[in-house]
Amino acid sequence: MIYAVFVLGLALGGGVVYWLRRSKTPDRKRIPKDWPLTVRALVNNREKQVWLWLTKVMFDHQILIKLPITRFTSPAQQADAAHWYHLLNGVYCTFTLCNMEGEVIGCIDVPGPKGLSLSNQTLKHNLLSQCGIHYTVVDPANLPHLIQIRTAFLGEQAARGNANGELESRFKNVSQHLYAIVDRKRNTKNQSVAQLDASMPNSSGYAESMLESSGWEQNSFVTPLDSRAAKL
Template identity: 50%
Template sequence: MTFTLLLGMALGAALLFLRDELVGRAHRRVPKTWPLTVRPVVSSSEKRVWIWLTGAMYDHQILLKLPIARMTAPNSQAEAEHWYKKLNGIYCTFAICNQRGKIVGCVDVGGADGQSVRNQAVKKALLNQCGIAYWVIDPENRPSLAQFRAAMVGDAAVEAMPFNEHEQLFRVDTEKTPSGGSRSVHHSAMACAAT
């Protein structure tokens, strides 16, 4: 009787394992048709700040939605996995990268769809400790170009700027095409007056 009971339990466990394995394989299979669609990477307010950033930081690269874990490293390799898990879900809307691949600053977009004050405080403390500038920009109330560039790359870089802060780095206009449509036209940084 004990043997039958043990045999039944072993058979039941084997069947459960087999069922779980088959269900797991079904979930791991690559679908023929993905149940996903394309979505915008940035919101409309983030897009306005992005366009402004590409002009303000014309000599840098602007990276989108970069996790903090990609721009920082733990002091101790033994704690690497712990900090990666803790920081991987925290990102900055924009990271400003110099031509050598070093992150010099991060920007989040403030406003109604912005991030929590606590989250911003954590990022500011961590990034400042790592020597990375952090700024929260309201799309409707952006800082002056000189003030922003000084925070990101230092006063010496601002003094070397070939424009004053009343000049706009670039302007994007919409013009009509011969077919009746419209297209965006980028104008040179030096040819544009402030708007």
């Protein structure tokens, strides 16, 4: 009788534990009706300056923004894939250069106001160089010459392409096109603001007060790896 009571109690206890765990599972997996998220800028002011410069200098390549290194690398041994993915999934560069065949040729980091740690640069340089990918850090206040950066990523082919002035011509054409787009958007924005101000005289001051109260900043995006809890 005692044995039967013990088995019955054990079964009931197990059933209660199972029911409690199962009742909590839907709460963890339930998709919220209102997501606790807000939109923020993908790049800050410094990164945007380098981004626009890259679109002119590397006009024949694609520029990918803040792409994880694990997206374009793979482990030599698939058995270690989970380990390396867990270790490197948070590592990314500000910009990744890709040719039209989808092959990554180089990565660029833009240091934040506090700079970029030497350990951060060393880790990415060693990792990427062993994969045959060039890595460099570009300061928006001291941008390199277009021939210098193209030679670093493309080799002597870039220098040969400049022999007949083709690069300067393409660079000038792309620059003029980008400036035209910027001017057109600026004029459109000014016209929209003027119309809004005409209908709502205090709209400009209201918009500024809303931005200030929201706590949003143009340079709010963190520098890669700055938010990691521990160093690699």
